[in-house]
Every structure is written in structure tokens, then in C-alpha cells.
Amino acid sequence: MKITILGTGTSQGIPVIGSDHPVCKSADSRDKRLRVSAMIELNGKRIVIDCGPDFRQQMLKHNVDQLHAVLFTHEHADHTAGLDDLRPFFFRQGEINCHMTSRVHLALQERFSYMFATVNKYPGVADLTVQEFENESFKVAGIEITPVLADHGFIPVHGFRAGNFAYMTDVKTIEDKEKQKLKNLDVLVLNMLRVKEHKTHLNLEEALELVRELKPKRTYFTHISHHLGFHEEVEKNLPDGVFLAYDNLEINL
Ligand SMILES: [Zn+2]
Ligand SMILES: [Zn+2]
Numbered sequence: 001m002k003i004t005i006l007g008t009g010t011s012q013g014i015p016v017i018g019s020d021h022p023v024c025k026s027a028d029s030r031d032k033r034l035r036v037s038a039m040i041e042l043n044g045k046r047i048v049i050d051c052g053p054d055f056r057q058q059m060l061k062h063n064v065d066q067l068h069a070v071l072f073t074h075e076h077a078d079h080t081a082g083l084d085d086l087r088p089f090f091f092r093q094g095e096i097n098c099h100m101t102s103r104v105h106l107a108l109q110e111r112f113s114y115m116f117a118t119v120n121k122y123p124g125v126a127d128l129t130v131q132e133f134e135n136e137s138f139k140v141a142g143i144e145i146t147p148v149l150a151d152h153g154f155i156p157v158h159g160f161r162a163g164n165f166a167y168m169t170d171v172k173t174i175e176d177k178e179k180q181k182l183k184n185l186d187v188l189v190l191n192m193l194r195v196k197e198h199k200t201h202l203n204l205e206e207a208l209e210l211v212r213e214l215k216p217k218r219t220y221f222t223h224i225s226h227h228l229g230f231h232e233e234v235e236k237n238l239p240d241g242v243f244l245a246y247d248n249l250e251i252n253l
Contacts, residue, residue: 193223
């Protein structure tokens with residue numbers, strides 16, 4: 001299994017044009033972050049997690065010409081705003097499998113009503129095959145995917161486990177029962193926003209506490225704000241086996 005980290009940034013404190021924050025001006029490419037997303041590749045199939053505003057750019061960067069499925073963590077715009085850019089994949093391959101909860105489905109139906117119209121659908125609009133999941137495992141491209149429910153402060157969010165890899169973003173807390181699904185991992189990708197506490201996202205201290213509890217062999221932090229600081233300096237102070245993810249990082253499992 002190959003994992004490509006397509007983006008590690010967040011709309012939470014996203015660097016704006018003209019920002020004079022030193023991290024935004026950094027010459028280190030690892031300090032330049034598109035919105036969070038990851039791609040799982042196995043047996044020639046590709047599964048993307050989330051479809052944010054930078055989705056098009058991420059697909060072009062990695063020459064992705066076929067997508068087997070898209071898994072959605074939750075409805076926030078930094079994870080869903082690129083939905084319309086699934087259109088080229090629709091033209092190329094026909095229907096696209098999108099896995100999401102009924103809650104996320106409802107939110108996307110409201111926001112992208114023209115994509116979900118059942119009568120007089122505008123020609124050329126991508127035809128998404130929505131497959132709703134609750135919290136039970138399902139198969140995509142022959143891979144078993146286990147959703148892991150977490151709390152994102154005010155709304156639920158799902159991470160996903162595939163083999164000994166798990167991807168958890170926009171987590172604030174996880175109940176003990178769901179934590180059991182995150183045991184014996186080779187690689188955990190986990191959100192970690194910044195040092196200062198935040199209402200709806202794990203900060204550094206909380207993320208490290210979770211890592212100590214779950215004990216994955218390796219952890220990569222993602223969904224990072226520029227307020228965290230420079231990649232190089234922050235990573236030096238992380239414990240063994242814990243790293244900052246960066247855009248275009250590849251992990252082979
Ligand atoms: Zn969110
Ligand atoms: Zn987010």
C-alpha cells in the first residue's frame with residue numbers, strides 16, 4: 001500500500017495573500033501547505049480521502065487519471081469544497097463512488113444541489129454514486145476500510161483505517177471504544193493544529209498524549225496551521241517515531 005499525503009494545511013488560519021507571517025514566507029517547501037487530503041494506492045486502484053478546495057491542484061500534481069473512490073471525513077469546506085472538480089473523472093470513467101455518512105450526504109446535497117438533482121439535471125454534471133456508511137467497515141477496491149468515529153468539537157467526524165494504516169483528521173476527542181480500532185498501527189496520520197489550545201482541533205500536547213496512548217509505530221501530524229511554526233524547528237523537538245507530515249510526502253506500507 002502506498003499513501004501520498006496530498007495536503008497538510010487547514011482553512012483554520014490559512015495564510016492569506018500578502019501575509020507577512022514568517023512561516024508563510026518560508027523558503028522551505030515543507031512550510032507550504034495545501035488543504036488536507038491523502039491518497040491510498042493499492043493494486044493499481046486509487047482512493048482519495050476528502051476533496052477540498054485544492055483537490056484539482058493535487059490531482060494535477062500527481063497525474064491522477066482514475067479515481068476508484070472518495071472517502072469523506074466530514075462536511076467542512078476545507079474537506080469538501082472541491083466536489084465539482086470530480087467532473088473530469090466523471091467524463092473519463094463514468095460514475096464515481098463517494099463514501100460518506102448520511103449527515104455529510106445531506107450537507108453536500110444542500111451545498112451542491114445541482115449535482116444531486118433528480119429531475120432536469122444540468123447536462124455534464126458529475127454523477128456521484130453516494131454510498132452511505134454509519135460506522136461499520138466496508139470494502140473499496142478490495143480493501144477493507146474501517147471508519148473510526150471521533151468528535152470534532154461540535155460535530156462528528158470519521159477517520160479511516162486500512163490495514164495497519166489510519167488517517168484521522170479534525171479530531172478533538174475520541175471515545176475509548178473507537179480508540180480500540182486504532183491499536184497496533186504501523187502508521188497513524190493525525191491532525192495537530194498548533195501549540196495553543198483550540199476548541200475543535202487537537203493541539204500539540206493533546207495529539208502527543210493520544211500518540212502515547214495509541215502507540216502507533218510511526219505518527220505523522222497533519223492539518224497544521226502556520227501558527228505552529230517552521231517545519232524544521234518543530235520536528236526537531238518531537239519524540240521518536242513522531243513526525244510532521246508535509247505536502248507530497250509518500251509513505252510505503
Ligand atoms: Zn473540520
Ligand atoms: Zn479541517
